Amino acid sequence: VCSRAMASKTPVGFIGLGNMGNPMAKNLVKHGYPVIAYDVFPEACKEFQDLGAQVTDSPADVAERADRIITMLPSSPNAIEVYTGANGILKKVKKGSLLIDSSTIDPTVSKELAKAVEKMGAVFMDAPVSGGVGAARAGNLTFMVGGVEQEFDAAKELLTCMGSNVIYCGEVGTGQAAKICNNMLLAISMIGTAETMNLGIRLGLDPKLLAKILNMSSGRCWSSDTYNPVPGVMEGVPSANNYQGGFGTTLMAKDLGLAQISATSTKTPIPLGSQAHQIYRMMCAKGYALKDFSAVFQFLREEETL
Numbered sequence: 147v148c149s150r151a152m153a154s155k156t157p158v159g160f161i162g163l164g165n166m167g168n169p170m171a172k173n174l175v176k177h178g179y180p181v182i183a184y185d186v187f188p189e190a191c192k193e194f195q196d197l198g199a200q201v202t203d204s205p206a207d208v209a210e211r212a213d214r215i216i217t218m219l220p221s222s223p224n225a226i227e228v229y230t231g232a233n234g235i236l237k238k239v240k241k242g243s244l245l246i247d248s249s250t251i252d253p254t255v256s257k258e259l260a261k262a263v264e265k266m267g268a269v270f271m272d273a274p275v276s277g278g279v280g281a282a283r284a285g286n287l288t289f290m291v292g293g294v295e296q297e298f299d300a301a302k303e304l305l306t307c308m309g310s311n312v313i314y315c316g317e318v319g320t321g322q323a324a325k326i327c328n329n330m331l332l333a334i335s336m337i338g339t340a341e342t343m344n345l346g347i348r349l350g351l352d353p354k355l356l357a358k359i360l361n362m363s364s365g366r367c368w369s370s371d372t373y374n375p376v377p378g379v380m381e382g383v384p385s386a387n388n389y390q391g392g393f394g395t396t397l398m399a400k401d402l403g404l405a406q407i408s409a410t411s412t413k414t415p416i417p418l419g420s421q422a423h424q425i426y427r428m429m430c431a432k433g434y435a436l437k438d439f440s441a442v443f444q445f446l447r448e449e450e451t452l
Contacts, residue, residue: 157182158304159212161205161228161235162249163190165391166275167218169282170248170308174216175199177307182212204233213240214304219249221400229259241267246301248289250274250329250397252404253319254411256292260318269297272318273305274325278373278393280382286310290328292321326408329401332369333422333439339369340443343376353379375440384438392438399426 160171163185171194175181181199184207185191191201202208205228208215215235219225225247229235235245245263247256247270256272263270271293281287287309291301298314305312315321342365346356353376361371373392374380384392402423409416429435429445437444 156180156214157200157212159184159208159215160218161185161208161215162218162220162224163194164218164220165279165394166248166282168193169279170216170218170275170287171199172197173282173285173308174304179304179307182208184208205229205231205235206233206237209235209240209243210238213243214300215243215245216304217245217247217249219247219251220397221249222251222255225249225251225255225259230262236262236266239263239266239268243268244297244300245270246273246304247271248273248275250325250401250404251322252407253322253326256319256322260293269294270318271297271301272321273301273312274321275309276325276328277309279391282308289313290315290321290324292316292318292323294318322404323408326401326405329398330405330416330419330422333398333402333426334418335367336369336373336375336440337422337425337442339367340375340440340446342370343374343379343443344446347376369440373440375443383440385440385443389434389437389441389444392440394435395426395429395437395439395441396435398439399423399430402426 157180158174159182161184163171171181175197183191183194183199184202184205195201217228219228245268260270271291273289273291275287275289277287285308288311289305289309290313292315302312315324343353347353357374357379360366373383375385377385384390405419406423434441434445
């Protein structure tokens with residue numbers, strides 16, 4: 147507590163205030179850290195100005211004012227631009243700065259960014275998250291961290307303000323590897339849950355009853371007991387809100403694309419992962435891109451009429 151109180155006097159930069167970054171940055175504010183914020187959409191920063199955070203005009207400006215920066219960005223190209231672009235972090239990064247990227251991106255990109263950061267005398271760690279928007283709000287995220295082990299404690303001090311599990315995975319890129327593997331399994335299990343629930347309903351089973359049975363049987367998984375994709379089965383999940391909020395279908399398709407690239411480069415067979423990738427890509431093409439990925443249930447219901 148004492149070390150955190152001392153550290154809290156030092157500002158923390160936060161770049162990327164979207165669905166996940168917004169509640170993550172708010173939790174830093176709640177823990178007493180002065181936040182210096184940037185987002186490509188100025189309206190995303192307004193709320194943080196009201197909370198007393200400083201808002202800047204570019205990632206470079208954040209790097210000029212803070213020597214600890216967390217980035218939470220949608221994709222590899224976004225991360226490359228924020229770090230190495232014309233107004234990127236590396237234009238004004240201070241020596242000894244700690245840069246933590248919580249985006250989910252290609253592990254090879256994380257390694258390239260780490261090399262570029264190291265040349266500037268700073269430290270880069272990849273720390274993608276699992277848990278979704280609900281866990282981000284509650285501060286219960288799981289962080290999978292890759293980077294120099296000696297820097298892990300410094301990163302953990304910040305990450306524990308936003309998550310309940312902070313796990314060191316190994317060198318830079320291993321955090322991304324763990325996240326990509328997790329999300330591939332999540333996508334497969336969500337499709338399986340949606341198919342199972344749809345079949346059960348077609349066979350005349352009440353969806354709440356079926357979910358109850360699954361969740362006390364060997365088919366139980368996170369997609370069935372915590373994030374059920376069938377409207378009316380659970381409250382407080384996207385399926386209860388027309389699949390709004392949560393983890394977007396387009397982001398799941400992106401993560402499955404990363405899994406596909408990684409599987410190809412390592413010559414690893416992922417037949418179900420590949421099929422899941424195609425399903426989520428089809429969903430994006432058919433108007434589901436901005437809906438939560440659990441909308442695969444709705445997608446299957448529509449496809450069965452074809």
